[in-house]
Amino acid sequence: MRNRTALLLALSASSVLASAPVKGGTLTVALWQEPESLNPYTAIQTVSRLIRKQTLEGLWDVAPNGEYQSVLAASVPTVGNGGVSKDGKTVTVRLRPNLKWQDGHPVTSADVKFTWNVIMDEANPVSSRSGYDEIAGIDTPNASTAVIRFKRPYAPYLTLFSIAGAILPQHALRQTDVSKADFNRKPEGTGPFMVSEWKSASNITMVRNPNYRTPGKPYLDRVIFKFVPSREIATAQLTSGEVDSMWNLLENQIPQLERVPGVKLLTTPSPNLEYLGFNLASGEDPATPHPILGDARVRQAIGLTIDKKVLVDRLLYGRAQVASSAIPLGWAADKTIAPAQPDVARARQLLDQAGWRAGSDGIRTKNGQRLTLSITTTTGDQLRLLAEQVLQAQLREVGLDLVIKNVPSSVMFGGYDKNGPLKKGNFDVAMDTWGPDADPADYMSIRFASDQIPTAKNGGAGWNFTRIKDATLDKALLTAQSTLDQQARKTAYAVALRRINVSGAYIPLYTRLFIDGFRERVRGYQGNTWDEFGWDSENWYLEGR
């Protein structure tokens, strides 16, 4: 513990004492995945967003503190600053003055309107139109003003043209059908760097954007994203100094990498929450309760038995945070909710009350039925398998037999028509990770609203696979989604989060860390919970080139 504190102190001291930024140089980043394309609206991989953000930017994005900050817009429109109309249906965006695309063309409000037209064009396999299909139209009264008219008030309006999207250049693309455009592999944008070459399965090379809006930035001449086949190889190349940086390490690599001279780690709290979800129903119909988990006392007993701290300490070297609710971080999180404390005696009592009596082999039974539940997660994840084994041992203590039944992720998240176990309610306990965005509206509704329970009636839509159905919860979620006042939304989410915890349908286990590695000579980087690795690359520089 003392070593860690000393290290943290040394780290912060070195960044304070760092000399003035140096201009020039090439930085190489190892990525163990390759993006499918760099189109912000069709590509869904994190690495795609990470690279694309170097060149394509949104109107606003999210700062490390979880608040929105302006990027291409001059300011973030809110009800308070008059950017959002009183009825919540009109959002007025003013662009920063003198913005230029990398080829020198001016950025105008027509580009904002064009971007929306691209998203809505039937030819483009856009991954999601969520929110964009709430827009009735975009007006461009002058070159620097775009007025977005919504069909009805849309609370998460700041998620649009934002961190998950970008403004596209009309003059470069010309037509709204971009499905086959070269742009998808060589986009033109406004960011600090621009793509000069993409050799598939090898690298993407980016060079400084001469028209970048901040004078003197970025410091680096070139950034090379090098694609390697696995995290292990990326780690090896960082260790040997073949690359200057790598994205996405795991907690269990920290102890080893901290001892490597010349390597520094950047750890950032992530919103990615590992959780357990309990199936409340027998099959897909929420009206028929699960034979074991339908009883709230059993769910509560499981919650009281699981010691999350043991998972974090033993499997994640104490580097993860024990979670207390479904929104762990950001403005919508309720920090007054404390993590549930384990109480095995109380758990035993609850199981006794529920009629589950200890059997001869230590496993409880009731009317001849054993207290056996299966746990399902995706195969090929070593950490999750270890976590399952710890849970197995913990639950055995109170006489519950947990059987591991993992499936490939394509099966686990299979659609309703493909008999996906979650969609069909064909599981007992599921283990997975969620990552709420800075605005949790979509994330909360699709998981917890009762109209998002996949059944034959709604065509198998939604991801409320635990089949939690609660009127108070539904009302809170609806309020949070249709109100534009952030404080009122926060209050509504607080109600929802507590309601979910009381139901015992979910157990939030822990939140992971974002861990990235750098060689010592790289300076100027900062972590951001809500954005990707490289979000601040304009500030990066190489010391002692």
Added chain:
Amino acid sequence: MGAYTLRRLLGILPLLLGITLIVFTVLLNIPGGPLSAYRNNPRVRAQDLARLERQLGLDQPLPVQYGRWVVNFARGDWGYSYVTQQPVTVMVAERLPNTLLLAGVALAVTMLVAVPLGVLSAVRQYSVFDYVVTTLAFIGYALPQFWLGLVLVLVFSIQLRLFPAGGIETLGAPFSLRDRAWHLALPTFTLAFAAVGFYTRYLRASMLEVKTQDYIRTARAKGLSERTVVYRHGLKNAAIPLVTVAALHLPQVFTGALVVETIFAWPGMGRLFWESATRFDYPVLMAVMTVSAVIVLFSNLIADLVYGLLDPRIRYE
């Protein structure tokens, strides 16, 4: 022989159609599908999934999808990748030269090393040299490539820093033959080590069989030098079965080595196949597998024909 070749060529077509039909059917029935990556994303709602399904043509019945694919493929339209939106032909054209380079160099190295080793091993049967070669051949043949490749990276890249840990070129540097050879070294060694073992053993056995033949004794009786006896009369005959084996090995030169390409980050066909398989990218998978099938079928045909050319005793009716 002309009639035989024509008959075999005509036979390839229905065979190919059958293969693609089976591959297509199996592929589209694997749980998951190209949209599985979208399913757990809260922003991708049911209506988005339905739209994507329509846009990719996945809402059509299987026979319609297969029929469309066959007609387009035959016309040279291999379609667009579901994942990258690039034309499949472009993606294959990008990877094929890299695989040809690695697999071609590996095959050449294998032959240059395996042929002399196999011959000498047979000529000096039961000598110390023979035992050493035989032992190494068995080790090479038995070592799994994924293990050997990783050990080579660990020793030569990470510890000794003599060779790059992966990739095809030094990023940012201009092309040079030296740099390319430097990157080729470890993957070539990994591929060739096992193959050398296999071909050495094969050639040794074949040479031993030839050694006792009457025509070798006749050659010796004519007073020819030992060198001429071994290489002109011995190897020429011993190599006939080797040609068949090499021809059957040929498809791998085009389809690439999945494991070795993945370990050494080699941007070839093997990795393209693996990436497409994990992403359910049907158009790319179908193209790669159909090309593989064509090459396998033609390699078989070539092997049979070359066999006949080398050994006039074999006749095709």
